[in-house]
Amino acid sequence: MRHVYPFSAIVGQDEMKLALLLTAVDPSIGGVMVFGDRGTGKSTAVRGLAGLLPPMTVVEGCRYGCAPPAEGAMCGYCQRGHPGHEKIHKGKAPVPVVDLPLGATEDRVVGALDLEKALTTGEKAFEPGLLARANRGFLYVDEVNLLEDHLVDLLLDAAATGENVVEREGVSIRHPARFVLVGSGNPEEGELRPQLLDRFGLAVDVKTPTDLAMRIEVIRRRDAFDRDPAGFVHHWEKAEKAVRRRIVKGREHLAVATVPDAVLERATALCAKLGTDGLRGELTLLRTVRAYAALEGHDEATLDDLRRIAPLCLRHRLRRNVLDEASSTTRVERALDELYAAA
Amino acid sequence: MTAVTAAPMIASVDAPLPAWNDAALIAALLAIDPTGLGGVVLDHPSHEAAREWLELVRACLPAGAPMRRVPASVTEDRLFGGVDLAATLTTGRLVVEPGVLAAADGGVVVLPMAERANASVLAGLVEVLDAHAVRVEREGIAARHEARVALVCYDESADDESLPAALTDRLAFRLIGLHVYAVSARTRASLTQAVGAARARHAQVADGGDWLGAVCELASAYGISSLRAPLLAWRAARAHAALHGRDVVTEDDATVASRLVLLPRAVTMPAPPPPPEGEEQEPAPDQPPPDEPPPPPPEAQQEPQEQPDTPPEPPETPPDQDEESDDARPPSDILRDAVAASLPPGMLEQLLARSAAMRGVQGRVGEETMSLLRGRPRGSRQGEPRGGARLHLLETLRTAAPWQRVRGRVDRSQRVALRKDDFRVRRFIERTGTTVIFVVDASGSSALARLSEAKGAIELLLAESYARRDRVSLIAFRGTTAETLLPATRALARAKKVLAALPGGGGTPMATAIDAAVLAGLAAQRAGSSPLVVFLTDGRANIARDGTPGRGKAGEDALASARAFAQSRVSALFVDTSLRPDATTRALAAAMGARYVPLPSANSDALRGLVRTVQQQAAGT
Numbered sequence: 001m002r003h004v005y006p007f008s009a010i011v012g013q014d015e016m017k018l019a020l021l022l023t024a025v026d027p028s029i030g031g032v033m034v035f036g037d038r039g040t041g042k043s044t045a046v047r048g049l050a051g052l053l054p055p056m057t058v059v060e061g062c063r064y065g066c067a068p069p070a071e072g073a074m075c076g077y078c079q080r081g082h083p084g085h086e087k088i089h090k091g092k093a094p095v096p097v098v099d100l101p102l103g104a105t106e107d108r109v110v111g112a113l114d115l116e117k118a119l120t121t122g123e124k125a126f127e128p129g130l131l132a133r134a135n136r137g138f139l140y141v142d143e144v145n146l147l148e149d150h151l152v153d154l155l156l157d158a159a160a161t162g163e164n165v166v167e168r169e170g171v172s173i174r175h176p177a178r179f180v181l182v183g184s185g186n187p188e189e190g191e192l193r194p195q196l197l198d199r200f201g202l203a204v205d206v207k208t209p210t211d212l213a214m215r216i217e218v219i220r221r222r223d224a225f226d227r228d229p230a231g232f233v234h235h236w237e238k239a240e241k242a243v244r245r246r247i248v249k250g251r252e253h254l255a256v257a258t259v260p261d262a263v264l265e266r267a268t269a270l271c272a273k274l275g276t277d278g279l280r281g282e283l284t285l286l287r288t289v290r291a292y293a294a295l296e297g298h299d300e301a302t303l304d305d306l307r308r309i310a311p312l313c314l315r316h317r318l319r320r321n322v323l324d325e326a327s328s329t330t331r332v333e334r335a336l337d338e339l340y341a342a343a
Numbered sequence: 344m345t346a347v348t349a350a351p352m353i354a355s356v357d358a359p360l361p362a363w364n365d366a367a368l369i370a371a372l373l374a375i376d377p378t379g380l381g382g383v384v385l386d387h388p389s390h391e392a393a394r395e396w397l398e399l400v401r402a403c404l405p406a407g408a409p410m411r412r413v414p415a416s417v418t419e420d421r422l423f424g425g426v427d428l429a430a431t432l433t434t435g436r437l438v439v440e441p442g443v444l445a446a447a448d449g450g451v452v453v454l455p456m457a458e459r460a461n462a463s464v465l466a467g468l469v470e471v472l473d474a475h476a477v478r479v480e481r482e483g484i485a486a487r488h489e490a491r492v493a494l495v496c497y498d499e500s501a502d503d504e505s506l507p508a509a510l511t512d513r514l515a516f517r518l519i520g521l522h523v524y525a526v527s528a529r530t531r532a533s534l535t536q537a538v539g540a541a542r543a544r545h546a547q548v549a550d551g552g553d554w555l556g557a558v559c560e561l562a563s564a565y566g567i568s569s570l571r572a573p574l575l576a577w578r579a580a581r582a583h584a585a586l587h588g589r590d591v592v593t594e595d596d597a598t599v600a601s602r603l604v605l606l607p608r609a610v611t612m613p614a615p616p617p618p619p620e621g622e623e624q625e626p627a628p629d630q631p632p633p634d635e636p637p638p639p640p641p642e643a644q645q646e647p648q649e650q651p652d653t654p655p656e657p658p659e660t661p662p663d664q665d666e667e668s669d670d671a672r673p674p675s676d677i678l679r680d681a682v683a684a685s686l687p688p689g690m691l692e693q694l695l696a697r698s699a700a701m702r703g704v705q706g707r708v709g710e711e712t713m714s715l716l717r718g719r720p721r722g723s724r725q726g727e728p729r730g731g732a733r734l735h736l737l738e739t740l741r742t743a744a745p746w747q748r749v750r751g752r753v754d755r756s757q758r759v760a761l762r763k764d765d766f767r768v769r770r771f772i773e774r775t776g777t778t779v780i781f782v783v784d785a786s787g788s789s790a791l792a793r794l795s796e797a798k799g800a801i802e803l804l805l806a807e808s809y810a811r812r813d814r815v816s817l818i819a820f821r822g823t824t825a826e827t828l829l830p831a832t833r834a835l836a837r838a839k840k841v842l843a844a845l846p847g848g849g850g851t852p853m854a855t856a857i858d859a860a861v862l863a864g865l866a867a868q869r870a871g872s873s874p875l876v877v878f879l880t881d882g883r884a885n886i887a888r889d890g891t892p893g894r895g896k897a898g899e900d901a902l903a904s905a906r907a908f909a910q911s912r913v914s915a916l917f918v919d920t921s922l923r924p925d926a927t928t929r930a931l932a933a934a935m936g937a938r939y940v941p942l943p944s945a946n947s948d949a950l951r952g953l954v955r956t957v958q959q960q961a962a963g964t
Binding site for chain 1: 570
């Protein structure tokens with residue numbers, strides 16, 4: 001059994017943790033892009049999420065992890081009524097967190113002809129790829145800015161449409177592929193295409209903590225984990241359970257949480273002020289502020305909630321201004337200050 | 344101290360004695376905790392010395408631990424695992440073969456000329472270091488193999504290459520200039536023995552101790568932002584404690600670890616120690632009193648000391664002496680001074696100069712990766728794997744698969760029935776991006792008057808190039824030289840920074856500038872992209888190629904260079920930045936075969952027109 005570093009044991013990095021929690025509450029927010037220095041626990045956080053999320057209900061035997069009927073899109077197998085099975089059996093499966101390795105090839109990502117079956121039985125069968133495995137979960141791409149362009153295109157298509165369409169080698173298949181894309185990258189090593197950036201719902205800047213006590217704590221914990229993973233995980237079990245409860249409650253609350261008009265108007269004004277393209281900014285603000293309210297256990301999102309999550313939603317949507325040196329976070333903050341001061 | 348063997352230890356002046364002692368020490372520490380420490384960068388080693396050193400590492404590793412050498416040209420299949428061709432063809436089912444990394448589980452992987460390795464190979468190595476396992480997701484395979492390895496990377500990069508920081512960040516040590524000839528059998532034997540004992544003890548070294556805080560603080564003081572550095576240093580300190588038979592980390596361990604792990608990463612040097620008294624500092628934590636002087640057996644790494652000065656390891660001063668004075672000061676100060684004291688003079692400056700240079704070349708990783716020359720795979724086509732075309736095995740098998748029954752293959756024991764027209768070869772589309780090379784006149788002539796306008800135009804072009812994913816490069820010329828301020832990059836932020844800092848003044852060495860442009864253009868061509876040179880100058884040459892002033896000679900030289908430029912067939916655009924465009928400049932542009940455009944006055948619409956012109960020309964290249 002391999003142990004995963006517990007999510008709640010990550011020191012600091014509150015914004016990144018918040019962004020991940022928000023997408024766990026409402027996956028429709030879209031993915032999270034994490035920019036940041038090396039050694040800031042980016043991948044640790046995403047991997048930690050795996051151990052944390054409550055298991056999901058799935059149709060047993062379905063290779064795409066479909067939810068039982070009436071809970072969303074289904075694959076061909078489930079739609080055809082499970083040949084060989086009278087009844088749908090429900091099962092539990094952990095929420096998948098799939099890593100996309102940098103060297104991954106296209107057919108591993110989208111799926112391909114099952115070679116073994118084809119050769120041994122002459123049967124044309126589809127072997128699902130990483131997108132199938134990531135369905136209803138998280139797809140994590142480390143160094144997304146280094147990924148080859150055509151793979152990025154593939155991911156974007158699937159992320160945007162929620163399904164994976166395969167037309168190759170005589171295989172013609174489509175299956176649901178709803179996943180939260182979590183990308184990380186260091187902008188110093190190459191920039192991300194603006195088209196890709198815009199598709200991420202939230203963006204986080206992570207920095208190495210500068211506070212000495214915090215730095216020491218990071219290393220102390222990491223060292224403790226490395227020396228005794230089982231003991232460390234056990235030690236944090238309670239905290240992990242608390243976070244899990246928070247997510248479950250948040251999900252339940254999401255259905256009832258509302259966003260009043262005043263908050264919506266402020267969100268629109270903010271987007272107009274920052275000149276973000278399209279409506280994606282507003283939509284993300286709406287969903288995120290609702291998810292935030294749900295996570296906090298409020299029935300109604302407030303203007304303060306909006307202020308808290310606005311930088312997450314908008315900092316990567318600003319049009320690049322070559323002549324403005326200010327970082328995008330500063331620009332969002334500036335706009336927020338002005339708007340909230342005027343109101 | 345025991346008698347020292349007279350074996351010659353030093354081969355070169357730039358590796359003073361401590362280098363070898365550190366090298367032996369690093370070999371020992373690495374063998375104690377290979378996965379925890381990640382590995383070593385051998386910075387421009389001599390190859391004999393490196394071989395000797397690797398032998399030492401091998402001797403220190405547990406018996407039977409693998410040590411695999413991997414050429415930089417290794418393919419991803421072999422390194423990370425892939426399809427076993429022969430077995431797949433004979434059995435008719437996909438046979439996965441674990442790669443070198445999986446085979447080296449529990450040992451060391453050596454990567455000579457690591458800077459030459461394919462970017463995706465390096466990225467894969469980073470993943471392996473994190474996960475201690477290889478995951479393969481390619482060509483219909485999904486497999487995971489344990490790969491608890493340490494990496495030894497040779498860094499033999501010239502100025503324009505470097506190992507990606509993502510990789511070096513995860514390797515604890517950097518050995519600069521290893522030029523050692525031999526290690527005596529006795530030294531090796533004693534070191535091996537000490538390491539063996541230490542490996543057993545390593546797990547028991549207590550994790551507490553106040554030196555952890557000191558190591559963290561020192562890392563901050565050195566300006567190292569990555570938290571991996573202090574973590575690795577701490578692990579090194581623990582391994583060092585184990586090597587010396589201790590159960591707690593002491594000052595000595597922290598000092599050595601900081602010197603080996605933190606110093607080579609230092610970005611700044613902390614200010615000299617302030618007067619220690621009087622400041623309100625955290626009360627000195629109880630120092631773990633090293634109850635006994637370090638035990639003598641693991642003396643091996645001290646043996647080769649020949650020079651009396653600056654022993655590499657802090658001398659075994661009886662700790663009780665220091666205790667009194669140390670108590671007044673926080674451990675981090677003690678540590679900082681101890682590290683500084685353990686270095687030969689001049690070493691700090693050298694290290695700092697290095698790290699500054701290293702920072703300069705950061706940001707190359709992405710650029711490199713994006714321009715992977717193999718191009719975008721574009722499926723396969725029917726054909727024979729000859730003349731450089733590579734067989735696409737899986738496509739071939741896929742083509743053959745549906746026909747197996749028809750061809751009479753009825754059970755698994757039979758070979759796959761392949762026919763010639765089943766063969767498929769790989770096809771790639773090579774993406775030939777554009778590299779826009781700006782050659783900017785920063786001389787004191789009338790160009791200076793419009794330098795800021797030229798900068799504005801370039802910034803607009805940069806923004807456009809960014810959107811188009813072009814690469815840009817910047818050459819400025821003034822005085823007697825043309826200087827490449829920015830090698831081809833996609834990092835807009837860097838380009839902007841360089842541009843903002845562009846100084847002006849001096850003569851106009853037109854010929855030199857054109858020559859530099861030819862070189863840059865041809866280099867871009869070799870790198871597989873289409874160059875477009877954009878000159879921004881008034882073309883009033885007044886410095887000849889040999890650096891002598893004078894308009895006449897300078898003009899002739901410029902024309903000669905221009906004709907050479909035309910012969911290189913690099914596409915060019917000549918933006919005349921003079922206040923009143925004249926015929927000479929136009930003639931120069933014509934000789935170059937460049938398209939001539941006068942710089943419009945500072946008016947953004949007109950500038951955008953210029954940008955469009957450049958774009959069209961870039962698209963046409």
